[in-house]
């Protein structure tokens with residue numbers, strides 16, 4: 284199985300957890316896209332659900348797949364959210380998310396969910412968060428250079444990601460900027476999350492400690508289910 288086959292296997296397993304009548308949070312990214320596609324197939328076969336997407340991209344995929352969309356104005360609790368991740372810490376199931384710039388909406392939807400199922404291929408689990416990827420941080424555009432300097436003073440190497448096609452600075456669905464912050468392997472995820480929460484100009488960050496209720500890891504042979 285190649286990486287896409289693994290992503291698809293985890294996504295299909297997660298989609299099978301969705302039951303009729305549920306309000307479903309739809310994650311963002313390449314793994315979540317396989318899950319949205321599969322849920323669309325189940326909807327075509329008669330599954331009745333409502334969905335809250337975590338990005339404009341996932342909303343477009345859901346509409347194209349025939350999945351009905353709802354909002355928090357109509358449903359304040361989400362039964363299950365299924366989303367990808369950029370890193371999963373093996374021992375704790377803490378996550379880094381947001382390399383696709385959707386972290387703020389993803390965290391709002393995850394926080395409102397009874398069950399938060401994370402779907403990954405075997406390249407995503409790590410011993411310590413920050414081993415392979417930076418922590419994306421969503422910041423308001425005003426003074427983002429000053430916010431970046433503040434993050435650098437905390438020990439991060441900060442990069443402003445740009446759109447591949449246009450070269451423009453990456454802007455989120457919420458009109459904010461993303462700063463990718465490399466801290467290296469993170470000793471204390473919750474302490475770093477609290478420090479990031481305390482910086483003026485930071486809207487949200489991609490550290491998701493103690494949020495996943497299930498992590499589905501697709502290896503070449505099987506889909507493993509990890510729980511905290």
Ligand SMILES: O=C[C@H](O)[C@H](O)[C@H](O)COP(=O)(O)O
Pocket residue numbers: 310311312313314315366367368369380381382383384385386389
């Ligand atoms: O902002 C993007 C999201 O957090 C994604 O869930 C994350 O980047 C994983 O994406 P993928 O499944 O494409 O690796």
